[in-house]
């Protein structure tokens with residue numbers, strides 16, 4: 697068996713308010729894995745730990761064979777991974793080129809000529825060749841996300857950590873961004889956190905659902921959809937026996953849970969499976 701890109705076991709981390717991650721174990725390999733979960737589930741905390749931005753309180757982790765609990769392992773792991781954080785921390789006065797070059801310097805690409813060639817390569821890869829001299833403040837939200845992705849791609853890392861990369865993008869930009877992520881996942885391991893079940897349906901070969909700091913599901917998108925098989929029905933009213941139900945655009949109600957006899961069953965979606973894994977809690981349906 698080959699060594700996985702990421703091998704994490706028993707990761708736990710507490711903040712003052714309580715446990716944000718509770719005994720999370722995960723192995724990740726090539727391709728795009730989606731991390732779904734409601735607000736406060738622990739997604740950012742997990743991604744930060746996997747990107748070595750903070751250590752867990754407990755648990756063991758290896759990143760591309762490196763142990764980030766040692767200084768040497770942490771430095772090596774950082775050379776091998778790319779991280780697109782939720783707030784990329786742009787300096788709006790920088791141009792796209794200057795920002796990515798700055799990240800490349802932090803990644804210790806010391807030879808100026810080779811570094812600049814690398815910056816041009818990653819900006820080209822995300823379709824920003826034309827905009828590289830533009831100031832970040834003058835770029836659209838979608839272009840800024842592409843700059844952040846370019847920065848994460850510097851040095852061709854084997855492991856990419858993307859924290860809600862499609863948030864705030866219009867549908868066309870989101871589609872374009874998904875293509876870039878799919879491309880990035882062809883020959884490396886990508887972990888992507890998102891609230892968008894469509895991101896997972898369109899991009900991911902695997903999906904992990906995190907809720908209240910614990911892994912609630914780990915499988916393929918098709919397996920997540922299958923969780924809702926024969927558990928979704930429609931009707932003229934919200935079924936009081938449903939775990940969760942809502943009015944759809946057609947005026948009909950979509951109900952999830954254990955259908956009553958004679959219920960009009962409908963084809964489940966990935967979102968239905970996700971909501972059922974979370975126990976149909978309506979506060980996470982948004």
Ligand SMILES: Nc1ncnc2c1ncn2[C@@H]1O[C@H](COP(=O)(O)OP(=O)(O)OP(=O)(O)O)[C@@H](O)[C@H]1O
Nearest residue numbers: 711712713716733734735736737738739740741742
């Ligand atoms: N710096 C911090 N100090 C204290 N508590 C924190 C801190 N960061 C996160 N938390 C808490 O830890 C829990 C997990 O937060 P985290 O940001 O990892 O969740 P998330 O799944 O990324 O949420 P979202 O989807 O809203 O970004 C939440 O209860 C949150 O309030």
